[in-house]
Amino acid sequence: MEEMDNPEQGGDISRKIISIAAGEAHTLALTGDGKVYSWGRGTFGRLGTGSEEDCHFPVRVNFFDSDDDVDREEKLKIVAIAAGSYHSLALADDGSVWGWGYNIYGQIGVTGENNLTPHLLEGFFGLGSPGSSTRDQETNTEKPLKIASVEAGGMMSLAIDSLGSLWMWGNCPHPSQNESLEFSLISSASPVPVWNFHGHTVVKVACGNEHVIALVSAGETHEGGDLICYSWGGNTHGQLGLGHKENMTNPKIIEAFNLESRLEIYDIACGAFHTALLAKRKKPTESLESLCWTFGLGDNGQLGHGTTQSLPSPEIVTELPKRIFLVSIGCGLFHTSVVSSEGEVWSWGMEKGLGLCPDARFTGPDAGDALSPILIPRNGLVDRKFPEPLEVACGGAHTVLVGDGGFRVWSWGRGRSGVLGNRGTHDCYSPALVSWPLSNNSVDNEYIEEKNSLENLESEKRFSEVMAEMNLLRSKFSVMERYASVLHGSIFGKPFQEEDIPVSLQNSGTFDIGKEWENMLESSDQRKLARLEMFYRDMLAGVKDKLMKRRIYEIVHECIKSNTDKTSE
Template sequence: MEDGMETGNLSRKVISIAAGEAHTLALTGDGRVYSWGRGTLGRLGTGSESDQLLPTRVKFFGSDDEKEEKRKTVGIAAGAYHSLAITDDGTVWGWGYNVYGQIGANGEFSLVPRKLEGFLELGSPDSSTQDYELKSGKALKISSVKAGGMMSLAIDSLGGLWMWGNCPNYEQSKSPEGKFSLVSSSAPIPIWNFHGHTVVKVACGNEHVVALVSAEETYEGGDLICYSWGGNNYGQLGLGDNESRLQPEVIETFNLQSPWEVYEIACGASHTAILAKRKRPSDTLESFCWTFGLGDRGQLGHGTTKSFSSPEPVKGLPQSIFLISVDCGLFHTSVVSSAGDVWSWGMEKGLGLCPDATFNKEDAGDAISPLLFPCPDTRDSKFHSTLEVACGAAHTVLVSDGGLKLWSWGRGRSGVLGNGKTVDCYAPTLVLWPSLSDDFRDDESVEVRKKKIEETNPDVIDKRLSAAMEEMKLLESKLSITEKYASILHGSIYGRPFQEHDIPSSLKNSGSFDIAKEWENMLESSDSRKLARLEMFHRNMLRAVKDKLMKRKMEEMIRESLSQVLPELLNKRSE
């Protein structure tokens, strides 16, 4: 029973997310991959180009459930229009757009996941591959994947780096000209520059790459050096100029002697974001977000739209906080703190949306400094147990509650927000998670989960509030008419307007009303004038009733007589 419960929890727990131009990927604890959003070019891996408004499971072996159960995914990545996954056996899979070879296969695109064949035939960029395999008794495997733009990257179990798709022309650097260019390759290209060191993390934008590499041969925590290379038209390499590089170079702000220790990196199309903490011991655990590159839409968060070619800390964030995750969209950036605060900055209020007529003049405009995005589901406005944030071209996805909740906001077209709709959301909204697939139907019905999600949907809340207001107006109208009617009756009987103190105490206290008893009490408490007025009122009322009864009796007698006499008169006339 416990094993079954644990498996159930893992199937609902998201451990990683990735966002492309208009699609999103989620990886669960039991090794399954889900996708939603725009399906064009097969980027969802569902076997068709149809959009998916809700999380849908990606199957690697189609209808072969036995193979599916054996395969466990341990990593995911999303480029602009393609997706990658890595399994626990070190195999790399790709699907989606492939004109530049970014999924490592032949053809313009693939609607389903395809395995990258012959990935490590050349051996690791680290020449100790054979020694590693002999000593460990294990074959060299891929340990992580990353994607950005039309490019794909992978790190193997020795810390070697591989690159394929539309990449900086690494081989061109060996020629006398050495001019920057991009090259397309469906076969992974090994990057030999970091021989004798371990590549720990890597990120890429449209044309540039940033990597964290160990200072020593192996990495056991501690010093990491930050390198960058590729296109640099806007200073996105952080090297202090706008010259592109075909070979990795150290970003001096984060070199071995730097007081800063980098632990997270992210790349937008043409800008870069880095999380770093102080190396020296400190009483408070704090970190800073550094950004550089293109800043025309405020995506650097420096309070300006200028571009920066060297790393600068984002000053608009509170001090003494620890940032745990960062990601970059096309023109926006998002960070998350360990306390559950989420900030974004960049195009159209940090949403990444292009200027739209739905924004009024007061709300429109790029956020050139960080804006806080509060959680609509908690009193303290914080997202509890946050894990990771991911930015697409114009949408943002957040994992909270230890992986059991997903939030999204920004552009909603094609269902990229995963909430079952195609409208833009300017505030965090819940993704319909767990998925509506058969995997989750045993414990909770689809309708129940839909209802739970809808109850927290701002649109649904607004509609319910509007309906409640209309009902209140109707009740107020009925109450007003009732009060007017009661006042007229009361005035007719008692000769004065109805007042609240005229309501009998029994009706006030219990809601019930014994009319006989209350009539007796009223007669006992009334003075002579009130009794005389009541007598006159009832005498007049009784006289009117008697008159009405007499009139009706006379009408009945006349009708009865006519019914008897009229036939006789007609007979005589006919004779």
């Protein structure tokens, strides 16, 4: 059964997802009309729904509590979202930032307890930018600074303002002007500017539990091909990509991606203690292709290099197909996923790249960490590609993919607490549709549930049929292999090996028995020929003996019959 087309896909931006973000056990989705939806584990208020209850399907996040604020709610347009381990961020089109969820380190931008609903950050008001003077700040105290993008990871939050300056709050590896100070994470509920990139433009940033990766322009403004990759923070597993495992208080250039590099980084992602980058050549080539680089902790194969070794320097994930263009990359705690422009998804790391944590392991022939990229097909053996992929995001133990131009969402991995958004709580080892789009109409909801249920049942049935056929073929092949081995051993006196397969059969798939017999005789030594002769004599003697026994039986049978006929007369 093919996946059913979305009847609402005709351009309804309220049902089109333009961005996703995944935390430890929750997911955020941003729609084209600027609304935010969340689902998964509700502990600490990370879903922003006003409670700590889990949500098994997407629910809308309201930014104003009062019924009197309905007008303001509808006018507020969110343009970006981000998720840390247990907290969430949202950026509005007016440059304001909202935060909710876990707040022990001030990562949602307020002092005090966790917030179950979105809270407007006031720390940016009147601060100016890291490059502005004190006088500038004094003359602009009533004008809020406009933020252009937000990011979150672990227990920290980051933002880039409209001037390209970077801000940090929560439990952060904040750079220090004093190089002699030892590295430490500093907690702050107020956004603090990163002065190290003054005079440059921070274009993109990502963070893990203790480290930060930033793409920064070489000059004051960003021009194509001029980005330099910096890193700083905790580096106990080499997650900074600097060639060593020493912690860094201040940003350092990753030399593989300096200004002279032939490669330009265009997407970055951080796991708990590993980093993944997507790079393309600065000079255009005939084919559009990209490379994936990883470094840091590799205990569960999350680097994709075929080993569990940790790496302090960037290395290319060589087992990804060549000549493909990767549009998005995501890192979970201990797994990594990428998606190509053609809709193919590869994952690697903990539990076959699914991200399942040790307390959710499954058994069977497919169990175990994926040390190299494995293809995650959309619909088993029937369809391997996802239509019109936009973005992939990895949570603590789950993966979410937006495809079909934003009108459909798939998820897989750990399902407890409704993390996968498919109205269930079971783990999914293959992609399942998230209950999207939503509707206030109960008929539409029933349609969505029925569609997901039918598709899951059909997929399981198809998979069972394929596995049954494979097992039957495997059984037949095993019998044929044993028969060939017995026959070969009887003739040649040794077990059948792969090199014993005739050349004509290897090259063309057809078997010229006359030619192969001549070739075998020509290449046989005296001992082998003697054995063949002995086998032939024994076989010939056995056949003659059998023929003689049958002839004797026939003669005796004829005599008995003749005597019986005479007696009856």
